[in-house]
Amino acid sequence: xxxxxxxxxxxxxxxxxxxEAGRVGMYVCGPTVYGxxxxxxxxxxxxxxxxxxxxxYLGYSVIYVQNITDVGHLTDxxxxxxxxxxxxxxxxxxxxxxxxxYYTRSFFEDMDKLNCVxxxxxxxxxxxxxxxxxxxxxxxxxxxxxxxxxxxxxxxAKFAEYGKLSGRSIDQMQAGARVDVSPDKKNPADFALxxxxxxxHIMQWPSPWGMGYPGWHLECSVMSMKYLGxxxxxxxxxxxxxxxxxxxxxAQSEAANGVQFVRYWLHNxxxxxxxxxxxxSLNNFITLKQAFSGTHERLTRNYDPLAIRxxxxxxxxxxxxxxxxxxxxxxxxxxxxxxxxxKAVRKSLRQASKGEPDEKIADDLTxxxxxxxxxxxxxxxxxxxLSVIFDLVRLANNLLEDGNATSGTLDAVDNLFRELGGDVxxxxxxxxxxxxxxxxxxxxxxxxxxxxxxxxxxKNKYFAKADELRDKLEEAGVVLEDKPDGTSWRxx
RNA sequence: GGCGGCGUAGCCAAGAGGACCAAGGCGACGGUUUGCAAAACCGUUAUUCGUCGGUUCGAAUCCGACCGCCGCCUCCA
Numbered sequence: 337x338x339x340x341x342x343x344x345x346x347x348x349x350x351x352x353x354x355x356e357a358g359r360v361g362m363y364v365c366g367p368t369v370y371g372x373x374x375x376x377x378x379x380x381x382x383x384x385x386x387x388x389x390x391x392x393y394l395g396y397s398v399i400y401v402q403n404i405t406d407v408g409h410l411t412d413x414x415x416x417x418x419x420x421x422x423x424x425x426x427x428x429x430x431x432x433x434x435x436x437x438y439y440t441r442s443f444f445e446d447m448d449k450l451n452c453v454x455x456x457x458x459x460x461x462x463x464x465x466x467x468x469x470x471x472x473x474x475x476x477x478x479x480x481x482x483x484x485x486x487x488x489x490x491x492x493a494k495f496a497e498y499g500k501l502s503g504r505s506i507d508q509m510q511a512g513a514r515v516d517v518s519p520d521k522k523n524p525a526d527f528a529l530x531x532x533x534x535x536x537h538i539m540q541w542p543s544p545w546g547m548g549y550p551g552w553h554l555e556c557s558v559m560s561m562k563y564l565g566x567x568x569x570x571x572x573x574x575x576x577x578x579x580x581x582x583x584x585x586x587a588q589s590e591a592a593n594g595v596q597f598v599r600y601w602l603h604n605x606x607x608x609x610x611x612x613x614x615x616x617s618l619n620n621f622i623t624l625k626q627a628f629s630g631t632h633e634r635l636t637r638n639y640d641p642l643a644i645r646x647x648x649x650x651x652x653x654x655x656x657x658x659x660x661x662x663x664x665x666x667x668x669x670x671x672x673x674x675x676x677x678x679k680a681v682r683k684s685l686r687q688a689s690k691g692e693p694d695e696k697i698a699d700d701l702t703x704x705x706x707x708x709x710x711x712x713x714x715x716x717x718x719x720x721x722l723s724v725i726f727d728l729v730r731l732a733n734n735l736l737e738d739g740n741a742t743s744g745t746l747d748a749v750d751n752l753f754r755e756l757g758g759d760v761x762x763x764x765x766x767x768x769x770x771x772x773x774x775x776x777x778x779x780x781x782x783x784x785x786x787x788x789x790x791x792x793x794x795k796n797k798y799f800a801k802a803d804e805l806r807d808k809l810e811e812a813g814v815v816l817e818d819k820p821d822g823t824s825w826r827x828x
Numbered sequence: 829g830g831c832g833g834c835g836u837a838g839c840c841a842a843g844a845g846g847a848c849c850a851a852g853g854c855g856a857c858g859g860u861u862u863g864c865a866a867a868a869c870c871g872u873u874a875u876u877c878g879u880c881g882g883u884u885c886g887a888a889u890c891c892g893a894c895c896g897c898c899g900c901c902u903c904c905a
Binding site: 367504604605607608656660736794818 | 833842866869905
């Protein structure tokens, strides 16, 4: 059975087959860089990171394009307000481009921590103004667009299939329900391709229609065409972008090219925080940096970036995800359970006796792999895939409990952790920091002294003293574990 | 008002007509281990899937009504 993906266009789980055998072009709507990335970004980009990773695991050669929107969007289509980037730039007293650069770097930093593989191409909207102007020209030429007072609009009525992605029809939409309709538009549903800039607008470019800036749907069409071709296999994005953003992308792209724009449309669901939509005004807006460091009043502690990743994978990408401190806490515990098991396997691998893998275990591993693949093939059911990793954890711990697994067996287990938990899900690290480098080494030496003191006390049956040492260390974040071969420690 | 989604154990969450007296995680409880712990292991923790009806030999899964929650229709991942 091959990979099936839920295609928003057909509203069905479709068998995935790329246009060109073995090669996949994938475009995902990237962030507008006017602030630090938040939990919502995490869900979206982790979800599509999983898709890219799994496609590669299946052997496809993937080109993953994810744009950076560094040209502010119109705050609405009615010619009112400023764009987000300009607004934020004023507030932070930075040039808009400096602001965009600053938050672009911040974005990559956070995504790296979440272990998202960098896209192959991260094109900036500002670097593709000429291409955007070209597309507008084409649409004007073909009669799908019209110019009014230095702005150009797409005439939705000319594109019969408008609404095919979102299931809406033009007349059904209550145009101007909450936004004043621009008097320039022929139809309220028409959307801006190019906007005339007022002289004081900081970001503007020359065009055949005067100084202006591109409409916000345009960049994705243009960059996706430029790097992946007129028809692409996969286009992903957040559910909230399905309409109008993606609907408009389809209209302008297909009107211009006369061929299908995207074959598989994928949309991830939204996040809530403590059961409510995350919003700056609700005081539940949590950035990734805040979650990583635990500096938000709704969080009781800091969370490992990979624990956040694991929480995201615990549910399906098309289900809404509620972030709460309790959910994060649970994910952190689960994440540590996996990490500890992997570390333990690698540790005993170093001193295991040489030998071929155990046949029974090899069978079990094959079976786990099959279950994993079946889950991922079913529209990326990461929840079930993750449960397979936990079964592998149990298998590994049982093996270590018995204590006589050969290097071949442990190697096979470690490899599966690396492949499924690491390469595909990205929650198992290639290397875990061992105490031994820099400050870590010094800390370890100090703790070893205390461990010796405690061992001495235990030897003499001064258990009260021994327990006091252990408790005080735990208060300081150091957990002791007594094992047959001595006492080891780890950070709490 | 229009379009769409969701409601499964204390919490998170998969399952989408029979393999389900419903995976996995967190938590809790009991046991093994331990001087006591921690970690790990073993076991227990939903005869039931928002409510009420219907279809069916059979429903958590399909249909209808109702209740509750959420998203989009306006910038948002």
